[in-house]
Amino acid sequence: MKKMGLLGPKGTHSEEAAIYLKKFLADEVELIIFSEIFEVLSAVEEGKIDSGFVPVENSLEGSINITLDTLARTDFLQVTHELIWPIHNYLMTKAGVTEIKKIFSHAQPISQCRKYLRKNFPGAEIISTSSTARAAEIVAQSEIFDGAAAICSKRAGELNNLVEVAAEIQDNLANSTRFFEVERENKNLRGDKVLIICQIDGKKSGALYEILEEFALRKVNMTRIESRPARTKLGEYIFFFDLETDIDEKILNESVEAVRKKSIWLKNLGKFPVIAAQK
């Protein structure tokens, strides 16, 4: 039985997505709930669980920084699956609430629904919580006169006996989140993408250009570039490159080795299949 860690409590978008991913995995999977993304990844690194399932990017809000920063700092983690998961945000409250005065949710969905909230609930207090499922729990424990509502998945609301005020309240319907499954070892023989992380010399003008040149010359398709602070000083960055594997493997590896020579350090987090969830 494979132990897979993820961000809880029950009813988070992470849990729904992890349940979906299970059917694509070779092993039987037991889901283990953690309260922080960082704890999930540390537990994989320390061998306490077999894999971790963590969000890496949302199409409206961008990167999940703690995931990128942890992947950049470890030498023991590999990406073994990517899942693209459509996000549906609901506004849910206790039956009987007539006026909504407080809205609870995680910071990401709050940002994803900013326009909706400004238009429909300009006077409501917006309170951020550690997860959407936690927001639903808080609302379930509130009194009717508190006027509390949660932005959460339909499942999280229902698990807490909440009723729907509005469905699909995100500002933009093109709302999906990419998740990574992360393990200590990558046994994938094939994959759709490779993730490369490197630090390049920020003081050298054109350093990034020279890196991209290695990919462009070999027609390696880069589907994403992201930067994060190197945490050394302002102006020094770590770069993340998602590369497609649809070219000759030898040429792809050659480009990675050429980039390694131009980098302060480089990590190859392995190749992995990409699954786009249909739901």
Place this chain on the structure above:
Amino acid sequence: MKKMGLLGPKGTHSEEAAIYLKKFLADEVELIIFSEIFEVLSAVEEGKIDSGFVPVENSLEGSINITLDTLARTDFLQVTHELIWPIHNYLMTKAGVTEIKKIFSHAQPISQCRKYLRKNFPGAEIISTSSTARAAEIVAQSEIFDGAAAICSKRAGELNNLVEVAAEIQDNLANSTRFFEVERENKNLRGDKVLIICQIDGKKSGALYEILEEFALRKVNMTRIESRPARTKLGEYIFFFDLETDIDEKILNESVEAVRKKSIWLKNLGKFPVIAAQK
């Protein structure tokens, strides 16, 4: 009297930094407190205030997404000053508290102090608030037996009669935040940097490489590249380029126009001086 909006309440890092910036400005300045970064920028755009002072990047935690996203979506805002502000985080509590059970702060300082918290307060509940100053207020209103503490600036703690538990608790001493002053018009004749924002065709392999080529060929120094989701669909991005102005202005403008031709759209947010605060 120039009206400058910023994120409150009193005692935020933003307020301290804004007070510092005032002495570099030509006009007398009145500070106007808002509760959200988005509200500050909207008020400038709508002409309700003359300028906005907002954080754009922290050296440990990276970009302030709401600032970047709002700048990318407006046609009316220009960057007129940049301030680099060293951040000192304190852990502060009510006099008499002996055991710390709950720690309140904004999500950014919580991330900046993650290792410190894990090592020193592994059992404490971490609760995110809308600002560091709000965290200090909540702690001031708590009871001694609640064991509440705030991560905030020394000034925010003192404004709320809190006492210091520990100073400089951020995981890395190289902690500073860049702020932008934003106005509707940019009258700067000179500046240290230019900010360019553009959307490029994500489907075209090597599109970013071709953009960087325009800068590299002309020896334009790029001090920062950042990407944010275009909010159209997963995999489409907007790019932010900080360019140094220490070359011939004609050549710099030429590179920007060449990039404009290769972009779906491009905005030039103007040139601005960079002030590094000494404190």
